[in-house]
Amino acid sequence: MNINRILETCLYVNDLHVAEQFYKKILGVEPFSRVEHRHVFFRCGPSMLLLFNPLETAKAVGDVPTHGAHGPGHIAFAISPDQVADCREHLRKNGVLIETEITWPSGGQSIYFRDPAGNSLEFATTQVWE
């Protein structure tokens, strides 16, 4: 058994409408599907980014297993080194506070910010993990 690709990554948000607008504008992703009050899904290259209302996913409905976490989660989006300056400018232009920037010993660069629900998001060059 060797599982070598993550197909779905999920975050929980308190306001799906606000989150949808934020992810569309800041990440340039388009909704793939949505269920009012429950979720909005975005295709993000080869995988899916799932935003859920944890109060709804915690309810047993049908066959899909329950889940739902509370508190700030974290995910990182891959960027290339030549996108770092553009990403920084993109966040600033859109009024998104850059919480911190880190240059790692590997030479990788990270820009950290928050979504409106408080999740910690990161633009990271793949060198972070090399």
Added chain:
Amino acid sequence: MNINRILETCLYVNDLHVAEQFYKKILGVEPFSRVEHRHVFFRCGPSMLLLFNPLETAKAVGDVPTHGAHGPGHIAFAISPDQVADCREHLRKNGVLIETEITWPSGGQSIYFRDPAGNSLEFATTQVWE
């Protein structure tokens, strides 16, 4: 701005040692790095799977932004249709309860199970999202 790849996906666990053994055995991933009581990271193909102790990541230490969620999260791992039977057998052989299996209208297949921390994990064929 078009972000089209997730580089880091994270889950929170209450026991990192137990989680590490589970993910190694069930997913066939090897630890990339670990910090006792705080995290264990796995390379999972082109991205990283980060398992954190949310009590530690919630503490402000250095420059890395705080985060940390509580309650069951969810991620899915991509498999091919010809791996479905093997995945089912692999879970059964290792004493991992299959919570449910779903065949979606698209023809995609999902096998759901839990990690020891209660996170909802899924083996899913990519047809789920086609």
